[in-house]
Amino acid sequence: MDGHNFERLKAHILPLSVSQVFDVARTEWALEAIEISDEFDNCPCGQDIKEHCYIRNRLNGNATYVGNVCINRFIQIDTGNLFDGLKRIAADITANANHDLIEHAWRSGYLFGENEYAFLKQTALKRKLSEAQIAWKTKINRRILAQTKVRNRTQR
Ligand SMILES: [Zn+2]
Known part of the structure; x- marks a missing residue:
């Protein structure tokens, strides 16, 4: 076993579900936002995580978060x-967002139009890219980062 305790995760998710x-x-939940934190936090399964996936229940509006492994393995939302x-864009603000990040940004309303x-x-x-394209990309990347990195949990 690698520390991702399914029973613990289930005990966290079920009381929040219909x-x-x-x-x-698990099908009631949708990915709402992601965050990479500087410090370790705990997934409800007990695992140390830095990659947070904020999820919301479509039926009752409840919100929680799980780690990137559990969202793929147990909630079965493919990140x-x-x-x-x-x-990549956090390390280099001019870098190209990959396909999955573009789709996430689009679905989440982080992009200003088609x-x-x-x-x-x-x-x-x-x-x-031309200079104008780099400038545009930088502007979009900054917005994606600002929207994506929600506050560190210790600041709440
Ligand atoms: Zn987990």
Whole structure:
């Protein structure tokens, strides 16, 4: 076992869910936001995590968070390369957001319209951008980072 305790996670998620059958209850949850924190926190399963996935229950509005492993393995929401994409633009504000980050930003309303979505998609694999494109990308990346990195948990 690697520390991701399913029973502990289930005991956290079920009281916040409508269905008390975990396989049904997990489908009530949607990914709302992600965060990479500087310090370790705990997933409800007991594991130390730095990659937080904030999830909201579509039926009753309850909110909580789980780590990046548990959201994929147990809630079965595929975050793909979302965290890699976020780390990449956090390290270099001019970097290209990857496909998963672009989709997340678009669905979450972080992009100002289809123009920005199309621009990010079209330039996702481009190595050479014009100065104007770099400036636009930087502006969008800053917004994605600002929206994504919610406050550190210790500051709440
Ligand atoms: Zn976990």
